[in-house]
Every structure is written in C-alpha cells, then in structure tokens.
Amino acid sequence: MLISTTAIASLLTPISSFSADYKPSPEIIQAQEEFRDNGFGIFIHWGIYSMLGSGEWVLNDPNIYHDEYKNLASGFYPSRFNAAEWVSAIKNAGAKYLCITTRHHDGFSMFGTKASSYNIVDATPFKRDIIKEIAEECNRQGIRLHLYYSQLDWGRPDYNPIGRTGHEPNRDTSGNWQDYLNFMDAQLTELLTEYGPVGAIWYDGMWDRDELPGGLDPELWNLDRQYALIHKLQPSCLVGSNHHMTPFPGEDIQIFERDKPGENEAGLSGQDVSPLPLETCQTMNNSWGYRIRDNEYKSAEELIQYLVGTAGRDANLLLNVGPRPDGTLPPQALERLAAMGEWMQTYAPTVQGVRGGPVGPQQWGVTTRKGKTMYVHVLDNNADVVFVPYSGNKLLAANEFVGKRKVKCTQTPEGLVLTLPESRDSQPDRVVELTFKNEIPGAEK
Numbered sequence: 001m002l003i004s005t006t007a008i009a010s011l012l013t014p015i016s017s018f019s020a021d022y023k024p025s026p027e028i029i030q031a032q033e034e035f036r037d038n039g040f041g042i043f044i045h046w047g048i049y050s051m052l053g054s055g056e057w058v059l060n061d062p063n064i065y066h067d068e069y070k071n072l073a074s075g076f077y078p079s080r081f082n083a084a085e086w087v088s089a090i091k092n093a094g095a096k097y098l099c100i101t102t103r104h105h106d107g108f109s110m111f112g113t114k115a116s117s118y119n120i121v122d123a124t125p126f127k128r129d130i131i132k133e134i135a136e137e138c139n140r141q142g143i144r145l146h147l148y149y150s151q152l153d154w155g156r157p158d159y160n161p162i163g164r165t166g167h168e169p170n171r172d173t174s175g176n177w178q179d180y181l182n183f184m185d186a187q188l189t190e191l192l193t194e195y196g197p198v199g200a201i202w203y204d205g206m207w208d209r210d211e212l213p214g215g216l217d218p219e220l221w222n223l224d225r226q227y228a229l230i231h232k233l234q235p236s237c238l239v240g241s242n243h244h245m246t247p248f249p250g251e252d253i254q255i256f257e258r259d260k261p262g263e264n265e266a267g268l269s270g271q272d273v274s275p276l277p278l279e280t281c282q283t284m285n286n287s288w289g290y291r292i293r294d295n296e297y298k299s300a301e302e303l304i305q306y307l308v309g310t311a312g313r314d315a316n317l318l319l320n321v322g323p324r325p326d327g328t329l330p331p332q333a334l335e336r337l338a339a340m341g342e343w344m345q346t347y348a349p350t351v352q353g354v355r356g357g358p359v360g361p362q363q364w365g366v367t368t369r370k371g372k373t374m375y376v377h378v379l380d381n382n383a384d385v386v387f388v389p390y391s392g393n394k395l396l397a398a399n400e401f402v403g404k405r406k407v408k409c410t411q412t413p414e415g416l417v418l419t420l421p422e423s424r425d426s427q428p429d430r431v432v433e434l435t436f437k438n439e440i441p442g443a444e445k
Contacts, residue, residue, distance in 0.1 A: 021249070022227075022249035022250045024252060025231070025235060027235040027236045028231070028235070028236065028238065028252055030236070031199070031236045031237070031238055031252070032238065032252055032253070032276070032277045035097075035199070035200070035238060035253060035277050035316065036277045036314075036316070036355065037096075037352060037353045038096035038097055038144065038316060038352065039096065039307075039311055039316050039317070039351050039352035039353070039354070040093075040094055040095045040096060040307060040316065040317050040319070040344075040351070040352065041095050041096060041097040041098060041099055041144075041146065041279075041316060041317070041318045041319070042090045042093065042095045042097075042098050042099070042318070042319055042320075042321060042337075043099050043100075043148075043281055043288075043318045043319060043320035043321065044086075044098065044099065044100040044101065044320070044321055044322075044323065045101050045104070045148075045288040045289040045290075045320060045321075045322050046100070046101060046110065046130075046289070046290075046322065046323045047101060047104050047106060047108050047110060047289065048072040048073050048076045048106070048108050048124075049072075049104070049106055049289050049290075050289060050290040050322070050323065050324060050325040051072050051075065051076060051325045052072070053290060053291060053292030053293075053325075054291060054292070055287050055288065055289045055290070055291045055294075055322075056101075056104050056105070056106070056288050056289030056322075057105070057289075058106075059105070059106045059154050059155075059166070060105070060154065060165050060166060062167055062168055062169060064168075065168055066154065066155040066168055066171070069106065069155075070108075070118065070123075070155070073108065073118070073120075073123035073124050074123070074124065074125070075124075075125075076120070076124040076125075076126060076325070077124065077125050077126045078126060078323075078325060078326055078327030079326060079327065080326045080327045080328045081128075081130070081133075081323075081326075081327025081328075082327070083130075083133040083134050083136070083137040084137050084140075084141075085329075086098075086134070086137070086323075086329060087134070087137040087138055087140075087141045087143055088141065089329060089334055089337050089338075090143060090337070091141050091142070091143055092337070092338065092341045093337035093338070093340045093341040093344065094340060094341050094343075094344030094345070094348055094352075095143070095319075096143065096144060096352070097143060097144035097145070097146055097199055098134070098138060098143055098144070098145060098146065099146035099147070099148055099200070099202050099318060100130075100131065100134055100145075100146075100147065100148060101148040101150075102131055102147050102148060102149055102187075102191060103149060103150050103187065104148075104150050104289075105150050105152045105153065105154050105165070105166070105205060105208075106154055106155065107150075107153040107154060107155040107156055108120075108123075109187070110130045110131055111129050111130065111131035111132065111190070111191070111195070112129040112132070113186075113187055113190055114186075114190065115183055115186040115187050115190070116183070116187075118155075131147070131191075131195060132194075132195060135195040135196050136196070139196055139197070144197075144199040145195070145196070145197070145198055145199055146198070146199045146200040146201075146202055147191055147195075147198055147200070147201055147202065148202045148204060149184075149187070149188065149191070149201055149202065149203055149204070150203075150204055150205045151184065151203055151204065151205040151206050151208075151221065152165070152166075152204070152205030152206075152208045153166075153180070154166035154168070156175065156180060156183070157172040157173055157174045157175035158175025158176050158177060158179040158180040158183070159173075159175070159177075159180050160173040160174070160175050160176070160177055160180070161173065161212060163208035163209035163210070163211065163212060163215065164208060164209075164210070164211050165208050166208075181221075181222045184226065185222075185225070185226060185229060188201065188226065188229060188230060188233075189229070189233065192229075192230060192233040192234050192237065193233060197234070197236070198234055198237050199236075199237065199238060200237060200238040200239070200240055200252075200253065201230050201237060201238075201239055201240070202240050202241075202242070202255070203239070203240065203241035203242065203243070204241070204242040206221060206241060206243040207242075207243050207244055216243070216245070218248050223248055223250060224249075224250065227239050227249075227250030227251070228250070231250075238252040238253050238277075239251050239252050239253075240252065240253040240254070240255050240279065241255065242255045242257055242281070244257065244268050244269070244270075244271060245271050246271045246272050246274055247274050247276055251276070252276065252277070253276055253277045253278070253279055254273070254274045254276045254277070254278050254279070255279050255280075255281065256268075256269040256278065256279070256280045256281070256315070257269060257280075257281055258280075258281070258282055258283070259280065260280050260306075260309055260310050260313045260315065261273045261278050261280065261313050261314070261315050262313060277315075277316070278313070278314060278315035278316065279315055279316040279317075279318050280310050280313075280315050280316070280317055280318065281318040281319075281320065282306060282317065282318070282319055282320065283319075283320045284297050284298060284303065284319060284320060284321060284332075284333055284336060285297045285298070285332075287322055288320055288322060289322045290322040290323060290324055290325065290330070291322070295332065297332045297333070297336065298336075299336075300335070300336045300339035300340060300343075300428075301428040302428075303319065303336055303340060304339075304340060304343050304428040304429060305379050305428050305429060306319075307319075307340070307351060308350075308351060308365070308366060308377045308379060308428075308429050309361065309365075309366055309379065311350075311351040311352075311354065311356070311366070311368050311377075312356055312357060312361055312365070312366020312367060312368055312377060313356055313361065313366070314355055314356025314442065314443075315356075321333045321337075343428070343429075346402060347401070347429065347431060349370075350368055350375040350377065350401060350431050351368060353370060354368040354369060354370045354375065355368065355369055355370070355442050356368060356369070356442055356443060357369045357374055357375070357376075357390075357440075357442070357443065358374070358390050358440055358441055358442060358443055359388060359389050359390050359443060360443055362386070362387075362388075362389075363380065364378050364379065364380045364383045364386045365377045365378045365379035365380060365383075365386075365429070366379070367388065367390075369440045369442065371439060371440070372435060372436050372437070372438065372439055372440060373433060373434065373435055373436075373440070374388075374390070374433075374434040374436065374440055375401065375431055375432070375433060375434075376388060376418065376431065376432040376433075376434060377429050377430075377431055378420065378429070378430040378431070378432070379428070379429055381426050381427060381430070383420065384419065384420050384422075385417065385418065385419050385420070386417075386418050386420065387415055387416070387417055387418075388415050388416040388417075388418065388434075389414065389415040390415050390416060391411075391412070391413055391414060391415050391416075393436040393437060393438050393440065394411075394436060394437040394438070395409060395411050395416065395434060395435070395436055395437075396435045396436060396437055397433075397434070397435040398416075398418065398432060398433070398434050398435075399432070399433050400421065400430075400431070400432060400433070401431035401432065401433045402431070404433075405421060407419070407420065407421065407432050409434070416434070418432055420432070
C-alpha cells in the first residue's frame with residue numbers, strides 16, 4: 001500500500017525555488033572538478049527484472065501485467081550478492097565511482113523506502129537493503145556513490161497521464177500527478193539523508209512524456225524544487241539528467257547515452273555539448289539490465305579504446321554491468337573489468353585527472369592534457385606517422401609514456417609530426433607524452 005500524500009509531504013524539507021540563472025555553489029564547483037578528475041565509473045542496472053533475463057524494460061511489454069509482474073518480488077532472493085566483492089571488482093578496474101539504480105521504470109525500489117512497500121526490504125524474502133550495503137562498502141573502499149533515480153513509473157496510478165511507454169491494457173491511471181511528485185521528493189529525501197555521502201543523483205525518464213503537451217516543461221516535473229532539495233540536503237551532490245536535451249538550470253553535469261559527446265550514432269545524443277562536466281554511459285554488451293541471451297560483449301581492447309576516446313572528448317565513461325538475479329556479476333563482465341584494471345595500473349594518469357586535449361578527435365585517435373603535458377593516444381595500431389594539429393607552444397620533449405623512449409617529432413607552424421617507434425605487439429592505445437614550455441589550453445566545446 002502506498003503511504004498517503006499527507007505522510008509523504010511531512011518528509012519534505014521546506015525550500016525556496018532557484019531562478020533560471022542558477023549559479024553552482026563552491027561545494028558544487030569543487031565536486032564538478034573532482035567528478036571530471038574521476039574519468040571512469042561503473043553503472044549497475046539491477047532489479048527484480050533480472051529474474052526474467054530480458055532486460056530492464058521487460059514490463060513495457062503490453063502483454064505483461066503490472067499486478068502479475070509485482071509477484072516477482074516475492075521470489076527475489078539474490079543469495080550470492082556480496083557488496084564487498086562488487087565494489088572491489090569496480091575499484092580494481094580503476095573506476096572511481098559507482099552509479100546504481102535505486103528505482104527503475106518498473107517502480108520497484110532497491111532500498112528500504114518508507115514511501116512505498118514495493119521495495120526490496122518489505123516485498124522480498126531477501127529483506128536486505130541493497131543500496132545501504134553498497135553505500136557502506138563504497139565508503140569503506142573509497143569509491144564515490146552515485147544514485148540512479150527514475151522519474152518514470154510503469155505501475156503507479158499517480159504517474160498520470162502516462163507517456164509513450166508503459167501502455168498496459170486497462171492500466172490504472174486514477175491517481176494525481178502532484179502525489180507522484182511528492183512521492184519522488186520523499187524518496188529523494190530518504191536517499192540523501194539515510195545513505196551517507198552521495199556524489200550525484202542520476203535522473204532518467206523525463207523523456208517519456210515528450211509527446212504530451214508541456215510534457216518536458218521543467219515546471220511540470222517540479223525540477224526547481226527537486227534540484228534545490230538535492231542541493232540543500234547534500235550541498236556537494238551533483239545533479240544530472242538523461243533527458244537527451246541540453247541541461248536545465250540546476251543541473252551540474254551533462255549526460256550522453258551510448259555516444260561520446262558530439263556524436264549521435266545511437267540517435268539519443270543530438271543535443272549541444274555544454275560547458276558542464278560531461279559523462280557518456282555505455283553498455284559492455286548490448287543491454288543495461290541482465291539479458292540471458294546477450295553474450296555480445298565488447299572486447300577489453302574495445303572498452304579501453306572507448307574509455308580513451310571519451311577522455312579525449314573531455315568526458316567521463318560510465319560503463320554498465322547488469323548483475324544476474326543471484327546477485328553475481330557476469331563472468332564476462334568481471335573478465336573485462338580485470339583487463340581494464342590491468343591497463344589502468346599503467347595508463348590511468350593519461351585518462352584520469354586530465355582534461356580533453358587541445359585538438360578534437362583525429363582519425364588516428366585523441367589527446368588529453370594536464371598542465372604543460374599532452375598525451376597523444378594513438379588508437380589506430382596501423383599508424384606509424386601521426387600529425388597533431390597543435391602549434392604556438394614550444395615543444396621540450398617527446399617520449400613514449402611507457403619506458404620514456406624518445407619519439408621523433410618535427411614541429412611545424414601547422415603542428416607536430418610524430419614518427420612512432422616500431423612495435424611488434426598490437427596495443428589498444430599507444431601513448432606519446434609531449435612536454436611543452438607553456439600551459440596547454442583545452443579545445444573549445
């Protein structure tokens with residue numbers, strides 16, 4: 001049973017709305033820089049949908065009824081879940097933060113919320129608060145915790161009117177939209193007051209109502225109140241939204257789904273690139289939630305190159321893993337995390353704590369920068385001579401990042417011509433370290 005609107009409202013913290021000229025606080029500015037330094041995070045999509053092995057959108061099938069789907073909770077018992085093992089695998093991969101789904105579009109909460117009994121503590125025999133265990137382990141191991149939160153719900157009657165998904169026949173839409181907004185405020189208050197430090201709230205689902213009149217209006221979604229609520233409860237907590245638009249006031253990072261900033265191969269990232277810190281979320285295989293028939297995992301080399309390509313576009317990579325219903329991470333994912341971690345032991349300084357390089361992506365690869373140092377990431381293993389269109393700064397040294405062997409470099413008025421040393425081994429990324437006399441500026445976004 002859902003708690004009443006009155007009870008939900010009693011959980012809310014009185015706040016004032018911010019204006020359209022939102023200016024981040026000093027705490028947010030510092031958090032933004034730390035976020036950019038992190039460079040690499042792991043995304044976790046996990047819920048009762050994993051039991052069906054058909055991904056996190058399975059309830060969107062009009063032949064699956066919410067009242068029947070909810071019964072999955074009574075059998076959800078991830079007996080092999082171990083927060084320490086998860087966080088250790090993520091940390092060893094070189095990732096600096098973890099973002100986990102607290103509530104996805106199916107409406108099931110993976111934490112012990114008081115705003116609804118449809119949660120992992122009250123509705124399952126497992127009766128353990130997954131988010132709390134993950135939060136405590138992240139704190140122990142020094143991994144920053146980010147929380148995914150769905151603005152869309154395929155079952156609640158107060159998510160009304162419904163948008164372009166969740167069209168179950170005879171779906172109950174008798175509820176009131178304001179009650180739904182109050183419900184979200186109540187859950188966000190819980191997440192930000194009972195689970196320790198939260199690095200970011202990662203919204204998703206606003207796009208669901210893009211076909212309704214005013215469906216994307218920030219006032220309809222009460223974004224001013226929610227964003228101000230988040231910033232008041234945790235002044236260093238960043239706000240990001242996967243709404244596939246340019247950021248609204250109050251948002252502190254910009255998210256791109258399945259594409260690096262400036263690209264739009266997946267069709268979800270045509271928006272302009274903002275000056276905010278950037279993040280690209282991508283899957284290891286083709287799925288977010290566990291899909292038993294999806295074994296099309298990208299190779300470790302492809303994932304390393306994707307991480308590098310994202311860093312070269314001045315963005316973080318948030319790489320997804322979909323755990324099995326028993327609480328384990330798939331072995332294919334663990335293998336790739338371990339391989340990435342081995343690579344990161346050597347090359348992390350070239351993709352973390354850096355910013356995007358002074359030139360845009362090239363056919364041969366990308367660049368990153370820190371201070372007076374530029375890292376040239378050659379992702380094309382067949383390239384033996386590369387041209388870096390950067391000039392106006394005196395080059396002091398050109399060396400391989402590993403081994404520091406000198407690299408032949410000719411500096412011209414148009415840029416730098418690098419002749420790469422011969423290598424017998426195929427590598428996902430050959431890195432050349434260039435040292436200049438002056439500080440290196442970034443490319444314009």
